[in-house]
Amino acid sequence: MHVRSAIRLASAALTLATLAFASPQTAVAADTVDPVADAKAFRKFFTDKFPKVKLEDFVNGPYSMNEDMHRQWEEKEQFPPYEFSLDMGKEMFTKPFKNGKSYEDCFPNKGIGIRQNYPYFDEKEGKVVTLELALNRCREANGEPPFSYVRDEMAALTAYMAFTSRGKPFDIKIPNDPRALEAYQNGKEYFYTRRGQLNFSCATCHVQSPGERIRAEVLAPALGILNAMPIYRSEWSGMGTTSRRFTTCNSQIRGVPFAPQDDEYRDLEYYLSYVSNGLPISGPGARP
Amino acid sequence: MTTTHHGFSGTRRLILQGAGAVALIGLGNIPFGLAPAFAAANDKYPEDAFKQKSEADAIKALYGKTAEASDKVKLDAPEIAENGAVVPIGVSTTLADVTSISFLVSENPNALVASYKIPAGTVPSVANRIKMAKTSNVIVVVEAGGKLYSATKEVKVTVGGCGG
Amino acid sequence: MASTIRVRATLSGETTEVQALIQHPMDSGFVKDAKGEIIPPHFIQQLTFEYDGKSVFAADWGGGVSKDPYVKFSFKGGKKGDDLKVSWIDNKGATDTTTAKIL
Numbered sequence: 101m102h103v104r105s106a107i108r109l110a111s112a113a114l115t116l117a118t119l120a121f122a123s124p125q126t127a128v129a130a131d132t133v134d135p136v137a138d139a140k141a142f143r144k145f146f147t148d149k150f151p152k153v154k155l156e157d158f159v160n161g162p163y164s165m166n167e168d169m170h171r172q173w174e175e176k177e178q179f180p181p182y183e184f185s186l187d188m189g190k191e192m193f194t195k196p197f198k199n200g201k202s203y204e205d206c207f208p209n210k211g212i213g214i215r216q217n218y219p220y221f222d223e224k225e226g227k228v229v230t231l232e233l234a235l236n237r238c239r240e241a242n243g244e245p246p247f248s249y250v251r252d253e254m255a256a257l258t259a260y261m262a263f264t265s266r267g268k269p270f271d272i273k274i275p276n277d278p279r280a281l282e283a284y285q286n287g288k289e290y291f292y293t294r295r296g297q298l299n300f301s302c303a304t305c306h307v308q309s310p311g312e313r314i315r316a317e318v319l320a321p322a323l324g325i326l327n328a329m330p331i332y333r334s335e336w337s338g339m340g341t342t343s344r345r346f347t348t349c350n351s352q353i354r355g356v357p358f359a360p361q362d363d364e365y366r367d368l369e370y371y372l373s374y375v376s377n378g379l380p381i382s383g384p385g386a387r388p
Numbered sequence: 389m390t391t392t393h394h395g396f397s398g399t400r401r402l403i404l405q406g407a408g409a410v411a412l413i414g415l416g417n418i419p420f421g422l423a424p425a426f427a428a429a430n431d432k433y434p435e436d437a438f439k440q441k442s443e444a445d446a447i448k449a450l451y452g453k454t455a456e457a458s459d460k461v462k463l464d465a466p467e468i469a470e471n472g473a474v475v476p477i478g479v480s481t482t483l484a485d486v487t488s489i490s491f492l493v494s495e496n497p498n499a500l501v502a503s504y505k506i507p508a509g510t511v512p513s514v515a516n517r518i519k520m521a522k523t524s525n526v527i528v529v530v531e532a533g534g535k536l537y538s539a540t541k542e543v544k545v546t547v548g549g550c551g552g
Numbered sequence: 553m554a555s556t557i558r559v560r561a562t563l564s565g566e567t568t569e570v571q572a573l574i575q576h577p578m579d580s581g582f583v584k585d586a587k588g589e590i591i592p593p594h595f596i597q598q599l600t601f602e603y604d605g606k607s608v609f610a611a612d613w614g615g616g617v618s619k620d621p622y623v624k625f626s627f628k629g630g631k632k633g634d635d636l637k638v639s640w641i642d643n644k645g646a647t648d649t650t651t652a653k654i655l
Contacts, residue, residue: 175476
């Protein structure tokens with residue numbers, strides 16, 4: 101009895117000591133982070149849990165989990181309500197800035213069919229760059245005011261860019277750079293960390309309970325969850341960005357959201373996109 | 389968006405007498421003599437029917453008769469609407485001589501949602517997307533050969549479609 | 553500026569299938585804005601489809617039709633390349649019209 105409690109105390113003390121010394125600023129040792137193994141395990145978890153769902157269908161979120169909803173979604177996809185936002189996005193994307201340049205000049209391949217490469221790790225800056233961030237940087241570099249990350253304009257622009265990549269598999273790269281691995285790992289830790297008054301982590305809903313309901317909503321699986329971004333939500337009666345979804349979700353679990361495109365969200369997007377590599381881009385997507 | 393606001397001079401139904409050129413604001417009274425696109429439209433907008441609260445009153449206002457349930461009317465609606473704001477609902481029927489098809493939602497503030505005129509030669513089958521305030525019966529009414537037939541289905545709504 | 557009306561009219565055998573999606577708020581008049589004030593009703597009341605000078609379908613709509621409304625129907629007849637004229641008028645008297653080719 102005494103030995104056991106002594107061991108317990110000792111291991112508790114050890115854990116505390118490790119925690120005390122492990123500061124978030126410490127660079128994570130490269131050999132403990134294995135994104136390739138992570139992605140494989142991530143994918144296997146979902147395909148094992150839902151053997152009847154085809155791999156590429158996971159990108160359809162709740163629709164891949166529920167027959168009745170799938171039918172409603174199919175009907176709406178015949179002539180989707182997001183057509184107008186998509187057209188607005190195309191118009192915006194092709195219109196030149198006041199200085200004569202356009203978005204084409206900021207992106208590889210003139211910005212067409214490249215969405216599946218975002219986010220990427222910028223080795224010069226040492227941070228993750230998302231598509232939304234890249235778009236605003238393009239605007240600012242050309243003398244235009246940045247768009248809000250949570251409003252219609254950014255949603256329309258990313259909708260158009262996603263559309264030009266429809267069907268292409270996510271192709272997120274993690275360069276052999278400890279900072280990139282750290283960003284990936286930070287994203288992964290964010291995903292699994294509980295937060296907010298409801299004390300939910302992203303995994304609580306999207307790994308533990310996909311296909312089940314939280315109140316009225318059917319939960320989407322985390323595999324492929326960003327492939328449909330940006331999404332036209334019936335709830336929003338409009339198109340919304342990844343930033344919008346991250347911030348509103350944090351509010352919904354009664355947490356304090358970070359600001360859009362804060363490091364935590366960029367890293368989260370990096371992690372979630374990477375583990376969905378190989379699954380097709382389906383954006384812009386429709387959601388309840 | 390090319391919306392054209394027609395001038396109101398020469399209207400036969402001046403709502404505000406002697407008010408000069410006044411824009412009609414959401415009063416629902418459309419002077420159809422003005423819109424050339426609707427010169428061919430034979431019927432007046434059934435405003436009264438759209439104002440009724442219950443489906444019985446709306447059907448009476450629209451058709452002046454009552455409907456009998458018929459299994460020849462196939463209503464296609466989800467079990468649980470993913471969102472009450474956009475519920476895809478469709479109908480098809482094997483009845484002959486269909487002239488009109490209408491959709492009603494019993495728990496909506498105004499039960500009548502949409503009414504369609506089916507000229508000869510048009511297939512009696514319509515699909516549309518409607519708002520549902522809450523869990524409710526969706527009723528489709530088909531006017532065929534001068535009589536009214538209906539089908540009803542309860543659609544559960546967890547997230548109300550009327551906003552807020 | 554582009555029309556608010558998107559139409560897809562396709563001939564299949566002897567029947568033309570028509571789908572239309574229209575950009576319109578379809579405010580019912582029952583919803584309050586962030587300030588708590590009622591957003592006034594603003595919705596399409598009548599929608600017409602004409603082929604060969606005749607009406608092939610007509611809709612009377614209320615505020616209970618979804619935002620950016622959609623409708624699908626079919627009519628017997630129609631030839632590839634022929635015109636289908638679609639028009640709407642809303643409760644404020646605004647209108648829009650477009651002509652689509654049957655494919």
